[in-house]
Amino acid sequence: MHEGAQREVVFKQIMDAAFFVHSELGPGLLENAYEQCLYYELTRRGLKVEKQKGMPLMFCDIKMDLGYRLDLFVEDEIIVEVKAVEALHDVHLAQILTYMKISDCRLGLLVNFNHRHLKEGIRRVIR
Numbered sequence: 001m002h003e004g005a006q007r008e009v010v011f012k013q014i015m016d017a018a019f020f021v022h023s024e025l026g027p028g029l030l031e032n033a034y035e036q037c038l039y040y041e042l043t044r045r046g047l048k049v050e051k052q053k054g055m056p057l058m059f060c061d062i063k064m065d066l067g068y069r070l071d072l073f074v075e076d077e078i079i080v081e082v083k084a085v086e087a088l089h090d091v092h093l094a095q096i097l098t099y100m101k102i103s104d105c106r107l108g109l110l111v112n113f114n115h116r117h118l119k120e121g122i123r124r125v126i127r
Contacts, residue, residue, distance in 0.1 A: 007077055007078070007107060010047065010074060010075050010077070010078060011078060011107065011109070011124075013042070013045055013047060014042065014047075014074055014078060014080060014109060015109075015122070017038060017041040017042050017045060018038060018109075018111050018113075018118065018122070019118055020041060021034060021037045021038050021041055021113070022034075022113055022118040024037075025037060025113070027084075027113060027114045027115055027116060028114065029084060029113070030084060031082055031083060031084040031113075033084075034082050034084055034111075034113040035051070035071050035072065035082040036051075038072065038080070038082060038111070039051045039072060042072070042074060047074055047075055048074070048075050048076065049072055049073070049074050049075075050070070050072070050073040051071070051072055052069045052070070052071065053069065053070040053072075053073045054067075054068070054069055055068040055069065055070055055099060055102055055103055056068070056102075057102055058102070068098075068099065068102065070099055070103070073103075077105065077106075077107065078105070078107050078108065078109065079096060079099055079100055079103065079105050079107075079108040079109070080108070080109045080111060081095065081096045081099070081108065081109070081110050081111070082111055082113065083110065083111065083112040083113070083114070083121075084112065084113050084114045085112055085114055086114065087112070088110055088112050088121065088123060092110055092112075093110070093123070093125065096108045096110055096125050097125065097127065100125065100127045101127065105127070106126065106127050107124075107125070107126060107127075108124075108125035108126075108127070109122070109123070109124055109125065110122070110123040110125060
């Protein structure tokens with residue numbers, strides 16, 4: 001299986017896990033509860049997941065440790081940003097795009113669990 005097809009398989013597993021977590025918990029919890037449960041579900045499914053992965057910023061060939069943290073980094077190739085907000089806004093998209101740029105990642109997923117129907121709170125991001 002080529003790299004793009006493998007990435008799509010992993011992406012589908014992430015989506016399935018997010019829908020499962022949402023169906024079990026529903027909307028209304030804090031972001032870190034969803035993040036922890038999604039982390040658990042992804043690892044239970046056999047995926048390699050790093051939680052709150054530190055991400056330095058390179059500026060003029062100097063590594064700046066500014067405290068950027070990816071919510072979940074799955075299989076070293078997909079960033080998952082977990083939200084529990086009324087609605088996703090441009091600032092959330094800007095955040096994940098910045099994380100994707102500084103990590104040289106091409107695929108990201110914004111998941112806002114604070115929706116009655118999760119499909120309304122999911123945004124796939126490609127760089």
